[in-house]
């Protein structure tokens with residue numbers, strides 16, 4: 001220690017000095033930036049506008065953008081600490097190639113030459129579709145568009161999908177089936193304009209926290225929340241429906257039954273804009289309040305009251321997230337939600353919408369840019385006209401465009417296990433934590449001849465298995481656009497340089513196109529994302545997601561603009577889809593579906609008596625690759641936990657803070673801290689899925705929606721037992737009490 005410091009004369013002013021910031025006022029000098037770079041949050045699909053404060057080339061702080069219509073200056077804990085992710089110790093800095101069993105740094109040239117050589121050799125030997133690609137919802141739209149072209153036209157495989165299939169595929173499939181196209185019809189403004197807001201399986205207080213401020217800005221609303229768990233969002237509700245796990249379809253059918261019976265439907269809208277009403281009306285006859293009460297566990301009174309509130313609303317909004325999507329009947333549940341909105345005419349008007357709240361910051365961008373479950377611009381693989389249009393735009397032979405979608409994410413994994421996929425490229429996702437029934441995935445990845453993982457972080461449980469790791473720039477280090485849940489396209493900007501030799505995903509894709517010899521054909525003259533954006537505008541022109549009137553400068557000027565925004569649009573404001581009642585189906589009408597409720601696939605029994613529900617917490621993002629490195633978030637939520645009802649805990653003689661194991665037919669999660677609580681009902685337990693160290697996906701099942709291919713993460717049968725012997729438990733408890741008393745004193 002220096003002498004002046006020892007005497008207390010050196011007060012380290014360079015570290016602790018205060019200064020005056022025009023935005024924050026009196027604050028740490030170190031946190032006062034030289035410049036503020038406007039951008040959009042890179043975590044969730046709410047799409048909050050923010051600024052990154054840069055000082056001496058480093059991101060030192062962030063603040064919310066007060067003029068951004070989504071968040072009006074507010075940010076949640078993840079957004080407020082997002083700059084820390086840029087300098088996380090686990091950032092990937094150099095390309096790493098496995099040599100003699102070890103990942104060693106190599107040049108970009110060697111990395112990309114090896115990748116192209118291995119992929120080409122695999123495809124020559126086993127066929128073009130022996131190469132699989134799994135991407136993400138974290139890239140900018142320009143990168144998704146570029147990647148899709150590179151994968152399907154450059155590498156020539158159609159086995160390309162994103163981790164958005166683990167998240168939003170059910171909403172996508174449900175929208176396509178009901179309305180003829182993907183695309184959430186409503187806007188966040190509807191949360192402020194609706195007089196009834198019905199949230200089903202959507203814990204927005206934890207997962208989309210800034211949306212709560214839109215709810216709070218609506219003093220007239222009645223908030224109805226349906227969830228098996230008393231979530232933070234349920235605690236905000238005027239009417240809470242604690243329904244049994246996965247009984248939502250029965251509830252929706254029961255509401256439709258009551259609304260038809262009481263005449264609280266919009267007959268004119270049904271006749272003009274929907275098809276299939278007579279069949280639906282006959283089908284829901286059996287969903288009487290008594291039958292629905294038996295399935296859902298709700299009282300008949302509660303069901304009747306919900307129907308009456310929804311049916312008498314001038315404008316009713318239904319929002320949902322993973323409680324609906326993460327199910328083997330996810331897409332069908334979305335259809336049942338759409339049925340309810342359509343028969344009451346609650347779509348295409350202010351406050352009235354069936355609205356899927358998306359997951360990742362740019363899950364919407366990957367859906368629009370396509371190449372996975374649709375072609376770009378929500379075009380269909382099966383449509384010769386759509387393929388011909390794209391071929392004209394790209395000046396290529398239409399035969400090069402696949403006529404059907406390739407394998408979806410879970411089917412790529414299964415094909416890897418069965419050695420049909422021999423090489424895999426994983427981009428910005430960490431399936432070794434996020435994929436259900438992990439042992440199957442591990443088997444698939446370990447069977448591969450060549451695995452490339454491109455990510456901003458290393459090591460992650462997935463990069464550790466790779467033959468090649470490509471280091472990528474992340475949020476704050478690259479440019480492009482994100483689309484949020486309400487179709488708002490917002491600008492993302494580069495504030496600082498990526499670490500080491502890391503490159504933006506866009507630059508990696510172009511460099512690969514160079515190596516493949518297809519750069520000039522597929523990406524003529526492109527050097528930056530704006531050129532991709534300009535081509536994307538032409539490709540989206542005339543489609544539902546029309547970007548043709550947008551430009552980077554216009555988006556920046558208005559803090560994001562919602563699509564559709566066709567060329568020539570002069571007014572920037574709130575947009576809603578289907579305001580004219582015309583849907584992109586064959587007859588222009590929305591389709592009503594008869595959806596039967598069925599039991600979820602793995603029912604509890606004597607050996608596995610609990611239904612495990614999995615989900616998130618506000619402090620963490622997905623697999624904690626990012627948030628696990630942010631000290632303040634880690635301190636707020638350092639460990640996984642298991643919620644169990646008091647009665648069940650008593651029956652099992654378990655106590656709060658006990659260390660327990662969660663066991664299913666597939667595996668065991670060890671040493672999870674027990675929370676004894678009334679948040680979950682008897683017979684149910686809940687666990688967050690963020691923690692690799694106590695990974696819920698060791699016990700979840702390989703059960704997927706046959707329509708959307710989304711996993712059934714939400715319900716599986718488990719048992720719970722103490723991790724340690726009673727003696728060890730006593731010792732642990734006394735250590736904990738001692739530590740607590742020391743903290744207090």
Ligand code: SF4
Pocket residue numbers: 041042043044045046047048071074075076077078079080208209210211
């Ligand atoms: S709500 Fe979502 S977009 Fe907004 S700051 Fe939080 S994580 Fe970011």
